[in-house]
Amino acid sequence: AKRGVNFQTVSDFQLGFASSSWGTLMQYLEEKGISEQEIIDAGLAIASDDGKKHDRFRGKLMFPIRDEKRRVTGFGARVLDGSLPKYINSPQTAVFDKSGTLYGIDHAAQSIRKQDLAVIVEGYMDVIITHQGGFANVVASMGTAITEKHVNTLKRMTGNLALALDADSAGGEAMLRCVAFENILDSELKIIVLPDAKDPDEVVKENPEEWKRLIDKAVPVLQYTFDIVASTYPRTALEKSAAARRLLPLIGQINNVVRRGHYLQKLAVLIKVDERSLEA
Numbered sequence: 027a028k029r030g031v032n033f034q035t036v037s038d039f040q041l042g043f044a045s046s047s048w049g050t051l052m053q054y055l056e057e058k059g060i061s062e063q064e065i066i067d068a069g070l071a072i073a074s075d076d077g078k079k080h081d082r083f084r085g086k087l088m089f090p091i092r093d094e095k096r097r098v099t100g101f102g103a104r105v106l107d108g109s110l111p112k113y114i115n116s117p118q119t120a121v122f123d124k125s126g127t128l129y130g131i132d133h134a135a136q137s138i139r140k141q142d143l144a145v146i147v148e149g150y151m152d153v154i155i156t157h158q159g160g161f162a163n164v165v166a167s168m169g170t171a172i173t174e175k176h177v178n179t180l181k182r183m184t185g186n187l188a189l190a191l192d193a194d195s196a197g198g199e200a201m202l203r204c205v206a207f208e209n210i211l212d213s214e215l216k217i218i219v220l221p222d223a224k225d226p227d228e229v230v231k232e233n234p235e236e237w238k239r240l241i242d243k244a245v246p247v248l249q250y251t252f253d254i255v256a257s258t259y260p261r262t263a264l265e266k267s268a269a270a271r272r273l274l275p276l277i278g279q280i281n282n283v284v285r286r287g288h289y290l291q292k293l294a295v296l297i298k299v300d301e302r303s304l305e306a
Contacts, residue, residue, distance in 0.1 A: 030158075031155070034158075035157070041087065041089060042090070043088060044085065047081070047084065048080040048081060049079075051071070055070070062079055065079075067119065067120070068121075069082060069117045069119045069122060070101075082116075085107070086104060086105055086106065086114075088102075089103065089104070089150045091116070091168075092132040093127075094132060094179075100116030100121070100122035100124075102168065123175070124168060125170065125176075126173065126175030127168065128146075128165040128168075130153035133157055134153075134163055134164060136162075138163045140163075144186070145190055146164075146189050147165070147166050147225075148191075149166055149168075149227075150168070151227050152190070152226040155227035164190075165180075172203065177207045178210065186216075187211065187215050188216040188217070188241065189215065189217055191220065204248065204276070205276050205279040214247070214285070215247045218243075219240070248276060248277075248280075251276065255296070260296065266298075270293065270299070270304065273293050274293070
């Protein structure tokens with residue numbers, strides 16, 4: 027309620043609660059004929075060093091995680107008492123692969139295909155609130171880095187991906203991995219730069235039109251990197267060398283010859299160096 031989630035959204039995403047007791051879920055599942063080992067293998071219980079078993083999720087807000095076919099593969103959970111870690115996920119299991127799972131994909135797939143765009147955010151609440159606000163083409167990588175598995179899953183629905191990142195994140199890992207993902211997609215990965223370190227759910231709650239505007243203003247990751255480098259006005263030989271060192275490795279990874287040539291020209295103009303020298 028404090029985060030502005032309405033009852034319909036709670037129902038749609040089947041948000042729930044795990045009681046604080048140590049064995050309620052194990053007892054319930056065993057009464058259904060499921061063995062202790064199966065419950066542990068499913069990531070729903072933990073066996074401690076002394077041989078005792080107990081429920082993995084206790085006293086937490088629960089987020090069921092589904093695949094594209096709406097089958098529950100795992101759970102995310104958030105503490106309600108301020109303790110750390112704030113969020114925990116199901117462990118790796120036969121059906122739950124965190125590096126390849128996108129939260130909200132079951133709700134977002136149709137909208138992604140219709141809009142020909144997938145927006146990737148970082149958290150459960152970002153997905154839930156953006157969907158509640160009418161933006162159903164949003165999924166989350168659940169706090170992990172975007173992986174090739176994520177990109178391949180989304181590629182089946184659209185060739186257009188945009189990452190919603192705060193300014194600090196946008197300058198980091200996304201830059202280093204963007205070209206590999208663009209080669210998979212054969213299109214440019216875009217960056218939605220969030221203002222004032224806000225999360226997507228905050229932007230949507232405060233002003234849905236602002237969220238639309240940020241998506242419309244999204245720029246290709248490589249263009250964003252160019253803009254950062256250009257903002258330093260590389261003038262000296264040392265500054266030009268630094269700019270080339272940062273950008274040339276990214277340009278060199280681009281498989282598409284037209285896009286590679288485009289960015290090579292941009293770099294030549296930016297640092298006023300002959301394009302053929304850079305190409306060499």
